[in-house]
Amino acid sequence: MWHNIIVLIATLFVVSLTHWVYRWRNPKCNGKLPPGSMGWPLLGETLQFFAPNRTWDTPPFIRDRMKRYGSIFRTSIVGMKVIVSTDSNLNYKIFQQEGLFQSWYPNSMTKVFGEHNLSTLQGYLHKYTKNMVLNLVGYETLKNMLSEVESAATTTIQRWETSQEIVELKAGTANLVFGLTAKKLISYDLQNSSENLRENFDAFMEVLISVPIAIPGTSYRKCVQGSKKAMKMLKNMLEERRTNPNKSNCDYFDYVLEELKKDDTILTEEIALDLMFLLLFASYETTSTAMLVAVKLLTDNPQALKELTDEHEKIIKNRENPDSGLTWEEYKSMKFTFQV
Structure with missing residues (x-):
């Protein structure tokens, strides 16, 4: 009798497990899902996605699946079921149609970049903050910044030539771009400030490929600590600006303080600070990486x-x-x- 009960339980377990794996690999959908593979249950294709590669071209993970499934395919990464689009026309429509699609990042990144950063906001709030950014760094602003960028780049290169035998290009370019961006957005002077806002951003790229365990000694721990320090500095700078308004020019903090005074505003101080934090990081990190790759490829x-x-x-x-x-x-x- 016990033998029959054990066999029955084992059979039910195998059937349930098989059904669960099947449902994982074939998720339900109201419409029609694109082709693809969901990988292993829970783990999905996370290991393949984060596997290191040495190509300057499209990452092997994307390239191989484009050949197999086409420009749009489904997969699962870090426990989330996602659809990947490499189709430029579809991507354009996604960015144009507010509210129909939801951007997503792992919780580990949200903890570092803030719960109210631009990548996590949805619908009208996302559109509002995006327009706020465009007002600050739109077409006309970029035209006016051209001479500032040229002057800063020329000065930096001359300093490299006269005082440095070896230049670490990515770090040097990152300092250049961060100094320009921070000065334009929040009137922060990297050279003359008593506190170094820039150094708190150094470990952030590691969070993209690190295990999100915030214990002493881990990369993720350093990212979280750097995030808290940088956010505290930005908050203090905003409070100082509230007490001592900037009379010489109008920057991001001035815009934020004016918006917060309005009775019908949807902007909060938390959203404003998270947005500034993300803008500072994204501007210098993307540009310095692109410059490094450009110089490498031009050299070759x-x-x-x-x-x-x-x-x-x-x-x-x-x-x-x-x-x-x-x-x-x-x-x-x-x-x-x-x-x-």
Whole structure:
């Protein structure tokens, strides 16, 4: 009798497990799911997604599935069922149609970048904060920043030439871009400030590939601590600006303080600080990485480097004054530079 009961329990267990695995690999949907593989239950295809690679091209994880399933496929990463789109037309529609799609990041990243950052906001609140950013760094603002960027880049390169035998390009570019962004957005002077806001951001990229365990000595712990320190500094700077308004120019903090005074505003101090935190990080990290890759690839491709150099020298040659600053028209004429 006991033997029959054990066999029955084992059979039920195997059937239930098989059914669970089947449902995992074939999730229900009101519409039609794209092709793909959900990988192992719970784990999904997380290990394949985070596997290191040495290519400058599309990551193998994406490239292999595009060949197998097409430009849109389903998978599971870090316990979440997701649809991956590499179709440019669909991606354009996704970004244009507010509220129909929901962006998602692991909880470990949300804890570092804040629960109210731009990537987690949805619907009208997301549209509101996005428009707020565009008002600060929109087309006209970028045109006006051109001379500042050129001046900062020229000064930095001259300093590298005269005082440094070896330049760590990514770190140097990150400092350059962070200094420009922080000065423009919150009037923060990296060179003359008593507290170094920049150093609190150093470990953040490691959170993307680290195990989210906040114990002493782990990368994730360093990210969380850096996040708290940076957020505290930003909060103190906002409070200082509230007490001593900036009379010389208008920046992000001035805009935030004016918005918070309005009775019908949907903006909160938490959203404003999380947004500033994300903007500072995203601006310098993406740009410094792109510059590092660009210089590496140009070094490996002398023909491309020559064409890039020729385009810039032609612009200088056509100037009435070779030492005059870069104009918006010259910037827009750099067709090959944009391809680089």
